[in-house]
Amino acid sequence: MQKVFDVNHISVGLDKKFGSGGEADIFSLKAKPNILFKRYHQRVLDKRGQELSRKVEAMRHIAIFRNNPSLSWPKISLYNNRRQWVGYAMSRKNGIKFNSLSPMEYKNHIPDMDRLHLVNYLIQFVRLVSELHAQKVMIGDYNLNNILINLKTHQVILLDCDSFQIDTSESFFQCLVGSPDTTPREHQGVPFETVACRTSESERFSIAVLIFQVLMNWRHPFDMIGGESRAQNIKNGTFPYTKDSGSKVPKGNALQMWRNLPYGIRTLFIRTFTEGMDNPKARATLSEWIKELRIYYKKMQQGELSKELSGLAPSNQTAKQNQLSAQLPKPMQTASKIGSLFNNIFK
Template sequence: MTLQPGSALTGLRGDRYILGPEKGKGGEGIVYAVKNKPSLAAKIYKAPNGMLERKLKCMVDHAVSPYIDGKLMLAWPQDVLYSNGRFAGYTMPLVKDVSPIYVLCRNNPDHVNDCHTLFPTYRWSYSVVVAYHLAWVVDHIHKNHYVLGDMNSNNIVIHKDGSVTILDVDSFDICDPVTGEHFPCTVGLPEFLAPELQVPDLRRAKFSEHSDDFALAIHIFQLLMNNYHPFNSRTLSEYKRSTPLNPQQMNIVQGNCPYVKQIPNVTRPVGAPSLQFLPARIQTAFRTTFNYDEINALSRISSRVSADMWRQLLYDLYERIRKGEMKVCGNNPEHMYFPSHGGCPFCLAQQAAPASGSGASASTAPPPSSSVTRSVRSGSVTRSSPAPVSGSGKKAGRLSFFKSLLS
């Protein structure tokens, strides 16, 4: 079928949708604005099929609220679209005025300007805010008995208040509670996949809440640790001026995380901060999730720290920041640290890097050219400045709590 701006489609209950301008495209399809329903976007598949149709019907019939405390957290399917009776795609909330999460790649020069455009007064607490919101939305999804599956940095976008939205929700791993049909996730980026998912064919892999917890821990680690990936490392015997990194997938399979245990001839990349500057309970959470080896990896899957526990740990960190327990670095106002832990861990790590600045770049975030296409599949990706956060502030975790952290 050939659909374009102006084409009319019909929903499950007879609602009419007129395609507006194209918003983005990817390998699976094209995202359009919906001309007669401006709060929605429509994804039109290049190769629609019966399994996708059944999956989307299931997601519409057993919907998760895309909003938490009034903030759009999920680009969840709202209706299934048909053109002349043939399945074509689905509608979802239009995601706008957002930036991909990799703009917080603080050690990646390609994205520093993007970060400053989104957050002109960026400091480390902003990354903490984003980490909290990410844990919050993953917990929300798990409490509704869904599995994200492909939780990579292309599918997560940030709003100017530090909240996040998950895109590409149609790739979730779900099971129809009525028919029992399983709609598996079959895609993922290796650097965010748990060891049990490091297989040649993801169609044979088993995604779970625990594999989501592993990916979430990687994202939180990168946000708190200046975007250094927990499984990037440096081989001591080969180090000269540049830093050769061990293959990331192999490190994930073998459990080679130099931040949580000692590994012969392996250490963290030059320029990476020590885990010791974080609160003890957060250090323990990373060790619980990343301290395994090839032999015991499968037996420790269920021991990973859950999204709900991460949410609580990060909230506790927010409380300490709010109370003024962390100090803003005198050399770089983007850095924050606990005075009781010594000097600024980020400055100390940077001082240890080679003078030429060619130390280990642990960034694994994709460059904009390879990721914007997927990021815009659920809406437009733009840059915006931070603004005061709104919200009721009636309970722990409300967005209004973070106003002071984003000012």
């Protein structure tokens, strides 16, 4: 396929393949390099092409998201020369996947990254999910590889939006995919396509898993000594970072990192991963996460808490520097590089 057509059968040429996945290939468009075309594989079109085309059209009519720079949202449907629906066009997003900022890789992308960066990204992410939930859109498949970070603007961007659960007044479309290690207990052990509906409560569990991974240097909350797979540990309902979990916390510095997290953050994790395992309504809400993450950010910015990526207690020298930083006049603090980069997160 060298060309695709819009609904009026006006053609546009395809440029090189931009990427490829299990369901589709991504191409750039010759005439519009800032637009990408997602072309579904024929086997996917044969199986559920009609449903996909309906879903994309329903998404396009949620106007509030159509031009949102933080979402790879469908802009227009595209067709082959026989006027058959084959995919859609979306704005091209630049950046790296969030997973590429792990402790082993971050220096290749943001050499001066610290915990201020990470918490800023998390605040943006949770606020973006909150906006989606307000329009009855659920992400369903929570995965750090589906989150992009723009290295110039530090903006958080969500990818693969066509897999989201969409609920409009006219139609409902399931999320058919997921990641077992971010899936709540009530949805464990069943095929994702049989999960009738993702809820805000089920999403809260998945969000808490991602936040934990980022704040704990990519360690999963259900990694544990003597445990099984992450998904099975979730199903078993044992969160290792509690007093009654014995010595299940992984060896190394995990326990020290945990203890260095703010009390409010730890409280939300414990509630979500203990009482919230079987009582979804007890899971931390998005507004609670935003509140505690903002408090964390401000305390680091003011020097009350360490900005070290390791999550470990700072050295005496670093502690003294933080104390001095906290005593600086406000204009000097807000003039810092990190302050100018992230001054939008409290709007």
